[in-house]
Structures are given as C-alpha cells and as structure tokens.
Amino acid sequence: MTMAQEVRASDEKKLRKREWSNFLTGILFLLPSLLLFGVFLFYPMVRTVYLSLFLTSSQGVPIVFVGWDNFFALFQSTSFQLSAKATALFVLYTVPASVLLATALAVLANQKLKGIGLFRTMFSATMGMSVAASSVIWMFLFNPSIGLFNRILAALNIPGIQWLLDPQYALLSVSIATIWMNTGFAFLILLGGLQNIDSSLYESAKIAGVSDACQLRKITLPMLSPTLFFVTTVTLINAFQTFGQIDLLTKGGPMESTNVIVYSIYKDAFINYNVGSASAQAVLLFAAVLIVTVIQFKIGERKVHYQ
Amino acid sequence: MRKVELKEITKTYDGKIDVLSSIDVTIEPGEFFVLVGPSGCGKSTMLRMIAGLESITSGELALDGKRANALPPSERDLSMVFQNYALYPHLTVEQNITFGLHVKKISKKEQKVRCEEVCEMLGLTPYMKRKPKELSGGQRQRVALARAVVTEAPLCLMDEPLSNLDAKLRAKMRSEIRQLQRKLGLTMIYVTHDQTEAMTMADRMMILSNGRVQQIGRPLDVYNHPDNLFVASFIGSPPMNLIEAEVSDSMLTADGHWVMPIPNEKKWLLREDKVMLGIRPEHIKLAKESEPGFFVQVANVEVLGTETLVTFDFGEKSQWVAKWSGQYDILPGTKLRITVDNKHYAFFSVKNGKRLDRSPIPAAVKKVSS
Numbered sequence A: 001m002t003m004a005q006e007v008r009a010s011d012e013k014k015l016r017k018r019e020w021s022n023f024l025t026g027i028l029f030l031l032p033s034l035l036l037f038g039v040f041l042f043y044p045m046v047r048t049v050y051l052s053l054f055l056t057s058s059q060g061v062p063i064v065f066v067g068w069d070n071f072f073a074l075f076q077s078t079s080f081q082l083s084a085k086a087t088a089l090f091v092l093y094t095v096p097a098s099v100l101l102a103t104a105l106a107v108l109a110n111q112k113l114k115g116i117g118l119f120r121t122m123f124s125a126t127m128g129m130s131v132a133a134s135s136v137i138w139m140f141l142f143n144p145s146i147g148l149f150n151r152i153l154a155a156l157n158i159p160g161i162q163w164l165l166d167p168q169y170a171l172l173s174v175s176i177a178t179i180w181m182n183t184g185f186a187f188l189i190l191l192g193g194l195q196n197i198d199s200s201l202y203e204s205a206k207i208a209g210v211s212d213a214c215q216l217r218k219i220t221l222p223m224l225s226p227t228l229f230f231v232t233t234v235t236l237i238n239a240f241q242t243f244g245q246i247d248l249l250t251k252g253g254p255m256e257s258t259n260v261i262v263y264s265i266y267k268d269a270f271i272n273y274n275v276g277s278a279s280a281q282a283v284l285l286f287a288a289v290l291i292v293t294v295i296q297f298k299i300g301e302r303k304v305h306y307q
Numbered sequence B: 001m002r003k004v005e006l007k008e009i010t011k012t013y014d015g016k017i018d019v020l021s022s023i024d025v026t027i028e029p030g031e032f033f034v035l036v037g038p039s040g041c042g043k044s045t046m047l048r049m050i051a052g053l054e055s056i057t058s059g060e061l062a063l064d065g066k067r068a069n070a071l072p073p074s075e076r077d078l079s080m081v082f083q084n085y086a087l088y089p090h091l092t093v094e095q096n097i098t099f100g101l102h103v104k105k106i107s108k109k110e111q112k113v114r115c116e117e118v119c120e121m122l123g124l125t126p127y128m129k130r131k132p133k134e135l136s137g138g139q140r141q142r143v144a145l146a147r148a149v150v151t152e153a154p155l156c157l158m159d160e161p162l163s164n165l166d167a168k169l170r171a172k173m174r175s176e177i178r179q180l181q182r183k184l185g186l187t188m189i190y191v192t193h194d195q196t197e198a199m200t201m202a203d204r205m206m207i208l209s210n211g212r213v214q215q216i217g218r219p220l221d222v223y224n225h226p227d228n229l230f231v232a233s234f235i236g237s238p239p240m241n242l243i244e245a246e247v248s249d250s251m252l253t254a255d256g257h258w259v260m261p262i263p264n265e266k267k268w269l270l271r272e273d274k275v276m277l278g279i280r281p282e283h284i285k286l287a288k289e290s291e292p293g294f295f296v297q298v299a300n301v302e303v304l305g306t307e308t309l310v311t312f313d314f315g316e317k318s319q320w321v322a323k324w325s326g327q328y329d330i331l332p333g334t335k336l337r338i339t340v341d342n343k344h345y346a347f348f349s350v351k352n353g354k355r356l357d358r359s360p361i362p363a364a365v366k367k368v369s370s
C-alpha cells in the first residue's frame, strides 16, 4: 500500500465509524417513539392480521387455523355488506361536505374585518370539544319531541322526523353531526393555509383588475391545494374510523343502518366475542383506507401545487 | 405616459403616528422618478398609495390632473413590480405574464402575441413553459418586469425590484430597466433604499426620511447641493465626511485642527458658534509643498483598481475617507499632508441640520456632446 492509499483507507475507516455512531445516536433519539409505536401500533397490527386467520375462543385465544375462511364468511354475510355500504355512504356524506364547509368558512374568516377574531374562534370551537360532549348536544338537537330540528319543522307545519330512529335518516343525521364536529379542525388548518398565501399575489391581481371570484379560483384554491389535500386525507381517514358518535347516538342501529365497520368490529369483538371475524374486518378496513389514500395521493400529485 | 401629482399627502396607519407627512411632489410624464430612503421611512407606503393598495389619510392624489384618491387600483391604468416579484408559483412563466389580461378584453391570440414579444425583449423565450421555482433570481425578476410591461400601462411602479439580486446582476438590471423605460416611454416611480440605484437611474429623485421629504431634485444637483445633513450623509458612496467645527474669530477649527480661514464671502459663518462641516471624499487631495494643509495618519487603505479609498484619523475622534482616482500604495500608519479647496466645503447648521450656504458648490460635470 502506498502512503496515499493508507491515508485514504484510514480516512474511510474514521468516516464509517462516525457514520455508525451517528446512526446509533439517531436510533437513541427515536427509541421512545419506536417503543410506543411498537407496543401500541405495530404489535397490535401484526397480531390483528394473525388473529384474522384463526378461529378464536370467546376470550380471543386462537384455536384453529382457518386461513381465509373468516374473510370468505364476511364477503358472504349481508350484515358485513350493509356495514361496508354504511361506511362508504358515511365517508361520502361527511368528507366532501366537511372540507367544503370548512373551506368556505375559512375563506370568509380570512377577510380583514373588525371583529373577525370572534368568528374565527366560533368556527374553530368544535375542535376543542370532545366527541362525547358534541354527541350529547346533537342528541338533544335530534330529540323527536323536544329537539330543535323537529320544533323548526313543527313551526313550518311539517311532520316531525325520527332523526336517529328512522333507518332512512339515521346515517344522514349522524353524518350531519360529524360534519359539524369535523369543521373546527379543518377550518383552523385551512385558515392557517390561507394566511400563508402571500398578500402581494392578491395585490398584483387587484391591480390587474381580476375579480374576486376569479382570484379565488386562480390564486386561492391552487395555493391552498396542499393544505386542502392534507385536510381531505385526515378527514377521510377519520371518517373511516368513526366510532364515538355512532356509539353515543345510534349504537349502530336502527336496523344496522349506521353499523359502520369500526362499530361492527367493536360489536363482533366485545359483544359477540368473535375476535377472528372482527380482526378480519379490521384488516379489510385497513386495506380499504390504504387503497383510498394511495389513490388520493396519486390524484393529488397531479392537482396539488407544492411550492 | 402619465402625470402623477401628490398634494399634501399624509398617511397614518394607527391614527397616532404619521408614517408620511405632507408629501408634495409632481412626477412628470415619461420621467424616471426614484424614491430613495432608509428602510422604514415610508417609501413602500407612498408607492402603495399611488397604486391604490393603501388608503390616503389626507391630501390629494391626481393622475393626469384628475383626482384619484378613491379610484380602485385596476382603474388607475398602472403596473407594479413587487419586491418579492409576486409570481404565481403554480403558473408557468407564460401564464404568469398573461395573468389578468383577459380582464382588459384582450383576445387569447393577442395575449400570446404580446407575451411572445415581451419574452423576446427580455430574453425569456426559452423559459416560457417553466414554473417560477425552476428559474434563477434574475430570470424571476425579468418575469416580474415582463408582467408589468405586457399590460402596456403607461405608469409603472417598482418597489425595490433589485434588492434580491446579487451585486453584479443588479448593476446589469439597472441599466436594462432604464433602457426599457426609455424605449417604452413609461412614467416610472421606482423605490429603492440603495443610493447607487437612485443616483444611476433617476431623472429626478426624492429623498425620504422618517416620512418627510428631505430633498427632491436631479441626482447630480442633490449630490452637489445636499439640502441638509441627512441627504449629505445618505447620498454618495463613501458618504460625505462630516465634522463639527468651531467658529472663532475669522477661522474654523475642528477637533483642535486648524481647518481654514474664513474668507470675506463667508463672513456669515461668524454668526454661528459651531457648524457641521462637510467634504466629499473626492475633494480631499494630497497637499503640494506650497499649499497649506494638515497632517493626518492613515488608518486603512482600500485599492479598488480605478480608485483608492484612504481612511485616516482626523483629530482624536473622527475618521475621514478620501477617494483618489488611480492606485496608491500607502501603508497604514503613514503620515500624509492633505488639503481641501475651500470652495468644496459645505456648511450645515448644528441645530437643525439645514444647509447654511446656499451658494452652489461648483459642480464637476463634464459635458460631452456629439
């Protein structure tokens, strides 16, 4: 080995040593979250997949390996089909409406007006409310005899509706409550996104004489698209996983019309003690969320303008 | 070409502090008018009021002789280049340039023709399909310019358009903007904090400080006859050397140094006890044997190729800078004997900073005609 080669070799050795110690330091910093994720996320996930392939005892102990049988059974069960349909409808009802409403409110609240702070606080208030508290409020609003909605209908001489008890309306009612609950978070994030848009872009448009509607379409929405995309993704995933308001408002009823998958999983696992089937549903839900999110990202790539 | 008149314009944001107070100026059609002053003095505010982006607290703004205080920005028939360029990141260069033209009922075809013309003029043709983030700083700057030019508005406002560019590019763009303005016959109001830009580009300039007009005039007039201490120290690089001088029976002393005898035509100086004495760096010369002068010690030397900047201690407290053309090999610590022709001194009041002698300093402008 020549002198130069030796020097280079020792340099490389030192470099590799430094890289290795950097890696260890990094791991050390990550350890707490890795541990938490491992215990509360990765392990349960693997365990769910494992359980979904077994027939289980009422304690949730795997007894017999049955392969895909749990899944086949699900695909043939009308109850599961109803669940899937309810979930899909629920997502369809809540996600676009939540995002649209929050966007509209955010655009309104982004004006520079006196007292706008009051409206900003009001519109974002639902973010600070627990699902339980909100559900109780909505339970009162939906109450057939003393609820606000039926009183309004009565005042208009329209017969009252059994909001939460009529299979025709129950899912819609829960969706309305959910949209209200979603609004605060989506509004706040979108308002933040709006305020990040450079005001000189609007000033330049104003000098050119571009109308407000055109500014909204040509400047605000494209510039807001990354935020919109983020909010949509989060709302979508949340919609797939809705549990609290269903449990408090309808308990999956009437006639399973609001029995969304997460609620069905809960019932199968903790009421019917059929952990294998519940796990299989969880795996399917995971797959559905994954697919929808991937599709969304693929579309997003084309429509979202990152700076 | 448009005439812009500001009459007694005042602006306050909070109702207490006047950001601008009684601005009075007329900008002639086709003029390149530069608004210069340190950061925070109200330049942008003034420009934005002309553009209609900021309300006018009191006073009158007239465009071509018609009151325009309440006219919306789009009806003022002007274009504006923002400091950060305000390009739309999601649109291509071409879309950025034609953005908003549809409002003026210009057909798609005409838009394309105009855009191509402007891109050709500014060397943007190869980049028309790119997004702003795929451009260099100078190219973005050009897109912003193109967007102003393409509207064919007769009045163009620019707010520190070159401040994000490096020194070399800035010098190049200075000259390009100036040529463009001449070629298109635009009335230009150009804001900058850089006195070099003001000196090199302006037909006339206005120096602002703390929301007040300090001086309005042609660059050389301002340079040669600064109205007050602020203008004297702000315009010129390196700035004018200033020192407090005591007036004692028929002579001036500064920091213990004898400076000059008071000649007959400057006997009015005797009315003051103290004056601020100003001298431009290029007027300090090495003294010849026969000339009167004073000894100073060199503190630093910067050789810039065509000229040399010599910093020396003057008395106990102050330092002066002299600018000599040519290359000088002087070591710090050297003692030199310097002299200043009396006619080059400028005198300012110590109390209010105003220029005391109104007699013009002979200017050194050399006329060249073809």
Ligand SMILES: Nc1ncnc2c1ncn2[C@@H]1O[C@H](COP(=O)(O)OP(=O)(O)O)[C@@H](O)[C@H]1O
Pocket: B013, B014, B019, B037, B038, B039, B040, B041, B042, B043, B044, B045, B046
């Ligand atoms: N929107 C505003 N609200 C309140 N004060 C402002 C606003 N814009 C500017 N100012 C104040 O007005 C003064 C002048 O600002 P500006 O015109 O931007 O200065 P310049 O462009 O000369 O740096 C500054 O003191 C600044 O703080």
Ligand SMILES: [Mg+2]
Pocket: B043, B044, B045, B159, B160
């Ligand atoms: Mg400014």
